[in-house]
Amino acid sequence: MSEQLLRYSLILPLPREQVFAFFADAVNLELITPPELNFRIITPQPIAMGAGTLIDYRLQLFGIPFGWRTAITAWSPPDSFVDEQLQGPYRQWIHRHTFREMPDGSTLIDDEVRYRLPFAPLGEMAHPLVRRQLERIFTYRQQKVTELLTVV
Numbered sequence: 001m002s003e004q005l006l007r008y009s010l011i012l013p014l015p016r017e018q019v020f021a022f023f024a025d026a027v028n029l030e031l032i033t034p035p036e037l038n039f040r041i042i043t044p045q046p047i048a049m050g051a052g053t054l055i056d057y058r059l060q061l062f063g064i065p066f067g068w069r070t071a072i073t074a075w076s077p078p079d080s081f082v083d084e085q086l087q088g089p090y091r092q093w094i095h096r097h098t099f100r101e102m103p104d105g106s107t108l109i110d111d112e113v114r115y116r117l118p119f120a121p122l123g124e125m126a127h128p129l130v131r132r133q134l135e136r137i138f139t140y141r142q143q144k145v146t147e148l149l150t151v152v
Contacts, residue, residue, distance in 0.1 A: 020078035092116040
């Protein structure tokens with residue numbers, strides 16, 4: 001299957017350092033993942049984030065439990081970081097998180113995921129279903145990030 005691209009952007013009325021710090025704390029990933037995925041970090045915490053950090057998770061997708069291991073392959077606070085799947089359900093998963101300070105002091109968060117499904121060509125038939133699930137996950141994520149970081 002050819003590489004697929006998923007992009008989401010969100011602007012928060014907060015300084016970039018504060019927003020980056022939220023994403024740099026791996027514990028928050030559990031808070032911004034839809035509950036039906038049963039997402040749990042397995043790696044002992046606290047996790048010192050940086051290039052080379054490995055993080056193991058357990059979750060369910062379409063009712064099937066599996067493990068997922070990612071590596072932080074790029075780390076440039078407070079501008080960006082990249083996590084890549086080493087083991088998991090995708091043939092490829094590269095997630096770039098970018099944080100840009102806007103002129104008004106708010107922060108633009110860009111998520112870019114480059115992914116490939118396994119089991120070509122059969123995996124391609126499942127792509128519409130997988131894409132809808134990913135869009136739902138990232139929509140939920142944006143709502144939770146906004147809710148958690150902009151609490152008055």
